[in-house]
Amino acid sequence: MRKRSALFGAVLALTVPVAGAVPALAVLGGTESTEVYPFMGSFQPEYPASPHPDGHGCGVEVLAPQWVLTASHCAGKNPTLAKVGVPHGWEVRVGSLDTASGGEVAEVDHYYRLATHRDEGGFWGKDLALMHLSTPVRAEPLRIASATPPPGTPVRIMGWGMTCNNSNNPECFTSALREADTVVQPEEACEELSPGELCIGSRDGSVASSNMDSGGPALVREGDGWALAGVVSGPSGDGPTLFTSVPEHAEWIKGIIDGTDVPPDDEIPNVEGAVELNGCVGSVVRGPESRPEDAALMLTNGHCVEGDRPAPGGALVDQPADREVPIADPEGWPRVKTRANRLVYATMTGTDVALYRLDKSYAQLEAEGAKVFQLATDPVREGDALAMAYTSQRFGCTAEAVVPHLREGGYQQDDSIRYATTEDCAPWPGTSGSALLAPDGDTVVGIHNTHNRDGEQCTADNPCEVGPDGTETAVQGRAYGQQVHQVAGCLTGSELDLTRPGCTLTRQ
Structure with missing residues (x-):
């Protein structure tokens, strides 16, 4: 790949995947x-x-x-x-x-x-x-x-x-x-x-x-x-x-x-509800007991938190946050802008999720036309159809298998979702945190988090599957998502209770 950057994207978060140095001064010598x-x-x-x-x-x-x-x-x-x-x-x-x-x-x-x-x-x-x-x-x-x-x-x-x-x-x-x-x-x-x-x-x-x-x-x-x-x-x-x-x-x-050869508009995919998080993606979700007056919650990966990531075997709970949350309209333009003012929870153990509290309620977001998804209470199963809700497109994926254990860079996730490898399901770095949607388009059943980049065994950016006998298998290009049904079992409205009966999320 050409090792250079466009002279605009080095400052604005680039969607075009190019990289390289830029000159040091404006109109140098001018x-x-x-x-x-x-x-x-x-x-x-x-x-x-x-x-x-x-x-x-x-x-x-x-x-x-x-x-x-x-x-x-x-x-x-x-x-x-x-x-x-x-x-x-x-x-x-x-x-x-x-x-x-x-x-x-x-x-x-x-x-x-x-x-x-x-x-x-x-x-x-x-x-x-x-x-x-x-x-x-x-x-x-x-x-x-x-x-x-x-x-x-x-x-x-x-x-x-x-x-x-x-x-x-x-x-x-x-x-x-x-x-x-x-x-x-x-x-x-x-x-x-x-x-x-x-x-x-x-x-x-x-x-x-x-x-x-x-x-x-x-x-x-x-x-x-x-x-x-x-x-x-x-x-x-x-x-x-x-x-x-x-x-x-x-x-x-x-x-x-002159109007003699005008190309038609592109067909724009429906990407409503995706949240651009500077290299990751989020989505606003409500739990089964959420009320309109509750502060809204945003879901993303645990590895997408700002600052230090949660340690292996642990979690971050009730931490300060200040993060812009632009919620996309169907064509991807920010329909509603809000902020995350609290990191409610984040872990990379068992699953890879982070939950932020926003400064607007579900009722306020609904009044402003923001898309809010429902958080699933049941796990993803082998064969389930999934739509990966990225900020610029919708990937069509299928859960090829539910992997008992997935290891990567010192972390382990359980019941991970391996996607069938197809042209319609080919996530790349930057798609982390994208919601995995049920066929109804409204329910978040999982969350994309990783793929094996180099074919390495269990290292960072190279997850491996762990079999019942402890055998580790890594296949370059394989991509995975994580379950989110555990989150719903720990929520009362917008409040997280890790001691609640049925809550299985990793504690601090």
Whole structure:
């Protein structure tokens, strides 16, 4: 896999599985712009939230009164990773030197991505997206360059990228547009250059684009004005930046803007109720005795708690917590936002579960339209059909077997759920905590927690099954979920009682 990252996702929780270093400074070697570029804009999505104080996430360029161009991975921050669809809470500010004021602000009501990471070959060299604006802007559009510029061509780059790599430091963000003049480099100056990409910046990296410059332009002079030659895609080691060539995809752009070749919207899976927990997933559940006025509870894995995990053989009980809980609508956009203010319980022994108490009641969540699932009281059995409720899709799984014991990294779970291996049931790292739903779509009967990554025996990320005679068996790629019916037996409303008759959860 290409060892580089897109220059937006390194700060915003990335849904695109790429990794690597980013340059250290915004428009490295550049200066603050003193002249407004009417076509230049800042993409500011409400979701996912940007760490930039002004909400800036990527650069955009106005190509027509109701059309802006950016990078595909910028528009890829939609919950289901759709290629074409309708966003919620996205807007752009164009024609200003400042991300927080001036220029024109318009909402984005549709996005069209040229390619995604799921496409064959990924989106490298095709990292472009068009976004349609709900209202036209007055800014004079930027024209597309007549051809891909050859090495040695002078170009101007610009953006509002970070000035250092620490997203927790306010001084790393700039609201002032920066620019730099540089050149197109030959292919050998960039690492792993893909077809359709330009290598732009200084060979030593002293002039380059940076994190949150994605979608920003590489401009060339044509006639008496600027023309768009490239769009920032990602870094290339510590040297120049990789840009997608815009002229190579001019026909795709023209077909959508003119309305002659507009791709249809993706079919969006129903992912209602999934909770994104920064690398894990949760779901809001009610027990059999829950009342409308009770504080709501969220279920996830014990290994998904913030801070120290519960120790083998033990549990965490009634701990302080402060965790954002965005509950998704059917298309994955946050319908209701609440917070977890208490870790009620967490264990990785016997099962792998954590239960958080939220700052809203079941009645409040229902009034706001949030999906709340019912917590099962019966165990999953061999042959049961399961839907794994991830944040971007629903996996169709079957309980191939109920494994008496599963060991992993010093922990042991009992009556674990092994899934039948199919193309429809192939979870990956990051799907931990996804609810396993009964065919009714409303009842959480289990919770996904692990799969054997490397084929190792009983090590972390490599669970093994333990037979009646103690024989340990590990199969690379096998995935497992855990039972949750034990949780219901320990609840009275939203209160946990580990001494309650019938409660079998591990105690402290």
